[in-house]
Amino acid sequence: xxxxxHIEHTKFKxxxxxxxxxxxxxxxxxxxxxxxxxxxxxxxxxxxxIEKIGLKDSFLKFTLPSGEKKIIEKEIPEHTAGVQxxxxxxxxxxxGVLGSLDELDAVGHRVLHGGQAFSESVLIDSKVEKxxxxxxxxxxxxxxxxxxxxxxxxxxxxxxxxxxxxxxxFHQTMPEKAFLYALPYEYYEKYAVRRYGFHGTSHxxxxxxxCDFLGIKQEGTKIITAHIGNGGSLAAVKxxxxxxxxxxxxxxxxxxxxxxxxxIDPGMxxxxxxxxxxxxxxxxxxxxxxxxxxxxxxxxxxMRDLISAIESGNKRAKLALDMFEYRxxxxxxxxxxxxxxxxxxxFTGGIGENSDPVRKDICDGLSYLGIKIDEKINKTVxxxxxxxxxxxxxxxxxxxxxxxELTIASDTEEIxxx
Ligand code: ADP
Numbered sequence: 382x383x384x385x386x387h388i389e390h391t392k393f394k395x396x397x398x399x400x401x402x403x404x405x406x407x408x409x410x411x412x413x414x415x416x417x418x419x420x421x422x423x424x425x426x427x428x429x430x431i432e433k434i435g436l437k438d439s440f441l442k443f444t445l446p447s448g449e450k451k452i453i454e455k456e457i458p459e460h461t462a463g464v465q466x467x468x469x470x471x472x473x474x475x476x477g478v479l480g481s482l483d484e485l486d487a488v489g490h491r492v493l494h495g496g497q498a499f500s501e502s503v504l505i506d507s508k509v510e511k512x513x514x515x516x517x518x519x520x521x522x523x524x525x526x527x528x529x530x531x532x533x534x535x536x537x538x539x540x541x542x543x544x545x546x547x548x549x550x551f552h553q554t555m556p557e558k559a560f561l562y563a564l565p566y567e568y569y570e571k572y573a574v575r576r577y578g579f580h581g582t583s584h585x586x587x588x589x590x591x592c593d594f595l596g597i598k599q600e601g602t603k604i605i606t607a608h609i610g611n612g613g614s615l616a617a618v619k620x621x622x623x624x625x626x627x628x629x630x631x632x633x634x635x636x637x638x639x640x641x642x643x644x645i646d647p648g649m650x651x652x653x654x655x656x657x658x659x660x661x662x663x664x665x666x667x668x669x670x671x672x673x674x675x676x677x678x679x680x681x682x683x684m685r686d687l688i689s690a691i692e693s694g695n696k697r698a699k700l701a702l703d704m705f706e707y708r709x710x711x712x713x714x715x716x717x718x719x720x721x722x723x724x725x726x727x728f729t730g731g732i733g734e735n736s737d738p739v740r741k742d743i744c745d746g747l748s749y750l751g752i753k754i755d756e757k758i759n760k761t762v763x764x765x766x767x768x769x770x771x772x773x774x775x776x777x778x779x780x781x782x783x784x785x786e787l788t789i790a791s792d793t794e795e796i797x798x799x
Contacts, residue, residue: 382753384448389420389449389639392473396523396528398795400419400421401418401421401486401487401794401798402417402418402420402426402479402484402485402486402798403417403418403420403485403486403487403488403489403790403793403794404416404418404467404471404485404486404487404488404489404533405417405418405489405490405491405789405790405793406464406467406488406489406490406491406524406530407490407491407786408460408490408491408529408530409523409526409786410434410521410522410523410525410526410529411432411434411435411436411552412430412431412432412433412434412481413430413431413432413434413460413463413464413467413671414429414430414568415427415429415430415467415724416428416513416790417471417479418786418787418790419447419792419796419797420772421585422789423631423676423787423790423791424606425786426446427443427444427446427470427471428443428444428662428769429441429442429443429444429455429467429470430443431466431467432799433461434438434456434457434458434459434460434473435457435458435459435556437456438454439454439455439456439457439463440452440453440454440455441453441455441457441463441467441470442458442558443470443476443656443720445476446476446478448515448684451476453466453470456663459529460526460529460530460533460691461529461533461536463533464530464533464534464537465533465537465780466734468482468485468537468538471485476583483484484742485538485541485545486541486542486797487541487542487543487793487794487797488534488538488541488543488544488651488793489502489545489546489790489793490505490527490530490531490543490544490545490546490645490789490794491527491546491547491548491582491785491786491787491789492513492523492524492527492545492546492547493514493520493522493523493524493527493549493579494516494517494519494520494523494524494547494548494549495512495513495545495547495548495549495553496512496515496516496519496549496577496579496770497553497573497575498512498515498516499512499545499547499549499550499553500532500550500553500554500586500790501550502546502547502550502789502793502796502799503544503796504542504543504544504546505531505543509545510528510531511751512529512695513528513531513545519577522729526553527545529541531545537550537699541713542796542797543742544789544792544793544796544797546582546792546793547582547787548579548580548581548582548789549577549578549581550581550582550747551578551581551582551584551585551616551623552576552577552578552579552581552584552616552623552626553623554597554622554623554624555576555578555623555624555625555626556624558658559576559625559719560575560576560577560578560618561575561576562575562576562630563575574630575606575630576626576627576628576630576634577628577630577647578614578616578623578626578627579612579614579626579628579632580608580612580614580616580628581616581623581787582785582788583606583608583730584606584614584616584618584623584781585610585623585727585788586785586787586788587606587608587620587727588604588606588616588727588786589619589621589784590781591603591606591725591727591779592621592780593778594779594781595725595779599621600621601620601722602618602619602621602725603618603720603723603724603725603728604617604619604723604724604725604726604727604774605617605618605716605720605723605725605727606618606715606727607709607713607724607726607727607728607730607733607743608729608730608733608783609636609640609709609729609730609731609732609733610681610730610731610732610733611636611638611639611640611682611727611731612632612639612641613635613636613637613638613709613730613732614626614627614628614632614635615627615635615636615638615709615716616713617712617716617720617723623718623721624693624720625716627643627712627774628687631669632669633665633668633669633773635712636671636705636709636712637674637677637701637704637705637708637709637710638673638674638744639673639674639682639683639684640669640671640672640673640674640675640676641668641669641672641673641677642668642672642673642676642683643673644708645668645709650664653777658739659704659724661699673701674687674694674701674702674705674728677697677700677701677704678690678695678697678698678700678701679697680695680697682700684731684732684736684739687701687702688696688702688736700796702739703718704745705739706739706742706746707746708744709743710743712748713726713743713747714747714750715731717750717776718721723750723776724776724777725776725777725778725779726744726747726752726777726779727774727778727779727780727781728740728769728778728779728780728781729780729781729782729783730783733780734763734764734780734782734783735760736761737759737760737762737763740754740759740769740778741754741756741759744769744770744778750775750776751774751775751776752770752775752776752778753770753773753774753776754769754770754771754774755769755770762780764782765780766779766780766781769779
């Protein structure tokens with residue numbers, strides 16, 4: 382297919398350098414986050430986000446080229462108006478970084494749920510849109526918002542190619558034994574009830590990046606990636622392919638998270654429903670928004686707040702942290718078992734990248750595997766790529782900051798260049 386791609390050419394020692402500008406959009410139900418990449422240097426040249434779409438006090442917050450942050454308060458009734466505001470800001474005389482929208486070569490979208498239809502990123506056409514729509518049942522909060530973003534770009538910039546990058550795609554290589562729940566098999570056949578897994582773009586990026594960082598091939602490696610942020614999940618990655626992950630049919634399964642419970646006994650449902658007077662919807666809110674660190678501590682879902690509360694002697698905050706770390710230790714151990722041994726453990730996500738005490742506690746709980754971290758080095762690592770294990774550790778432990786937006790931009794570049 383011939384795509385109309387605007388490409389700036391620069392002659393450099395007889396090579397032509399292609400300079401694509403790619404906009405990455407992450408559309409939520411009431412928000413739009415964006416980053417504009419100049420792909421030659423893989424540099425972010427503009428970024429920001431809209432919040433509270435559909436509410437009276439909606440606003441756009443963005444970073445000026447000088448690094449200064451600016452807020453524009455404006456009523457943004459729906460996503461097309463939001464995308465239009467982002468594009469106007471990118472081309473604005475005052476704050477813009479683009480001369481005109483003709484400079485925009487492609488748009489990459491973060492799409493939550495690809496269901497079983499997508500195992501990789503794809504160029505968006507009507508069939509892809511239909512498949513994203515078909516998966517709304519599986520991603521009821523996110524897929525409709527993702528589609529709104531896609532439709533907004535289609536309406537405003539109909540000639541600009543768009544690419545969908547799915548949170549679930551990387552996990553599609555899991556074998557049946559890992560992705561099935563032991564419910565009657567018809568539930569999988571009839572209703573597609575299975576583990577899908579999320580944070581796939583992050584797990585894919587860090588599991589590849591760690592190999593580049595170490596100068597090794599992905600083939601022959603057994604890696605556990607721990608994406609621990611407000612949401613959290615582990616992936617077991619063998620030869621560069623995901624073989625298991627802790628999030629399930631929805632992002633509520635697995636680790637203890639900021640506001641999500643992670644794994645619980647499904648048999649408790651009838652009891653909890655009747656005791657607390659819950660129905661399916663309120664239970665969903667309970668396990669996704671009121672549980673985890675927030676639910677146990679009663680203080681906050683945010684790790685930094687929790688650590689301050691612990692320092693002031695709050696016992697429930699300490700219990701929440703203990704539970705958070707204990708679950709991570711247990712599930713990492715189970716993934717070492719799933720892989721029949723592991724070579725590398727990667728920490729990423731807001732907590733994994735920044736919280737050296739949490740990394741230390743988790744690694745201490747895995748000392749039976751021969752994991753040893755260099756405490757002095759660990760303490761200095763905040764948001765940078767660094768080996769934190771000692772040379773004699775049986776499993777290398779490495780911090781790799783995730784970059785989901787860059788991965789989306791790179792996939793988009795690759796797909797539209799074809
Ligand atoms: P999200 O899942 O929303 O993308 P992030 O990956 O940004 O979230 O992670 C947010 C979490 O990271 C919060 O709990 C925050 O407190 C935690 N975090 C960020 N920086 C630090 C830090 N320096 N020490 C401890 N926790 C941190």
